[in-house]
Amino acid sequence: MPIRSFLDLDVYQRAYKASVTVHKEIITRLPENEKYDLKDQAGRASKAIPAIIAEGYSKKHHKKSWQKYIDDAIGEANEMIVHLSLAKDLYPNLVDTKLCGKLIEEYNIIGKQLFRLGKAWNSQPSSTHPDSRLTSHILTPLALTLPGGEKITAPGNIPNVGISPIIQFAVTTLLVLAVIVTLFFLVYGGISFITSGGDKQKVVQARLRITYAIVGLIIIFLSFFIVNLIGGVFGINILNIQPSAVCRDGICITP
Numbered sequence: 672m673p674i675r676s677f678l679d680l681d682v683y684q685r686a687y688k689a690s691v692t693v694h695k696e697i698i699t700r701l702p703e704n705e706k707y708d709l710k711d712q713a714g715r716a717s718k719a720i721p722a723i724i725a726e727g728y729s730k731k732h733h734k735k736s737w738q739k740y741i742d743d744a745i746g747e748a749n750e751m752i753v754h755l756s757l758a759k760d761l762y763p764n765l766v767d768t769k770l771c772g773k774l775i776e777e778y779n780i781i782g783k784q785l786f787r788l789g790k791a792w793n794s795q796p797s798s799t800h801p802d803s804r805l806t807s808h809i810l811t812p813l814a815l816t817l818p819g820g821e822k823i824t825a826p827g828n829i830p831n832v833g834i835s836p837i838i839q840f841a842v843t844t845l846l847v848l849a850v851i852v853t854l855f856f857l858v859y860g861g862i863s864f865i866t867s868g869g870d871k872q873k874v875v876q877a878r879l880r881i882t883y884a885i886v887g888l889i890i891i892f893l894s895f896f897i898v899n900l901i902g903g904v905f906g907i908n909i910l911n912i913q914p915s916a917v918c919r920d921g922i923c924i925t926p
Contacts, residue, residue, distance in 0.1 A: 677728035682784040683721055686744075689777050690717040693751070697758055697774070700766045709761075713754040719747045720781065734793055741789040748782040842898060849891050857884035 677683050693713060701710050727740025752775050759771035860880030867873035 677725045680724065680728070680788075682781055682788060683724045685777065685781050685784070686720040686724060686748075689751075689774060689781065690721060692770075693717040693755075693774060696770055697755070697766055701758060701762060702765065709754060709757060713751065713758070716747045716750045716754060720744050720751070723747065724785075731792070738789050738793060741785050745782050745785045748778045748785065751778045752782075846891060846895060849887070849894075853884050853887040853891060856880050856887070860884055 674680065694717065698710050698714055723740050723744040727737055727744070730736040730740070755771045755775045755778070758766050759768045759775075857880075860877050860883075863873060863880060864877035867877055
């Protein structure tokens, strides 16, 4: 069956059913002195597993984030094994020990399923995930049917121009133009200063042009730094700057 949402995951269904059973058949039978201890901890952990799976599934296209949620859910499943073992051993006269044993085995299976899910998900590229909706092109070829049955189909080999290359081109172009304009005013100010002939007004104007040009260069370099910093924070190579290759023993590797 195709996986359309987290509800279709067998591990989610198991975790949800186990949580319901824990709350109805185990927690309600524990003594009141465990209200803020074993009752509370078991209740929170059993609810957390299906909730973590559901929340993490929304970030399944980001492998590291998805894996973190899976690891957290495995941790909660292991915690439930401990809580159920304590309930079975501490209160054998209050809780169904056989049911506790079955639930312990169930959470053991849930942990193994989560581990296999993370391993299988990380072993394939994002484009081959079971519910991947991504395509290689943004534009889909259009087809028109004319009277008589003749079809006219638009070209299907239109390249995909994503937003990232557009941003890279725009930012890079603006920075280059800003540098060119600033250097022009710097040179122009220098020539004006040299040819001022001692005229105080011309000297002041030339100095202002040079000062503004230097300030402009500083602003441009700061902008360059900030753009790269923002790109690094969000994992985007905005200016499309490729890192230099690291060579060792005649083998070069680009990070």
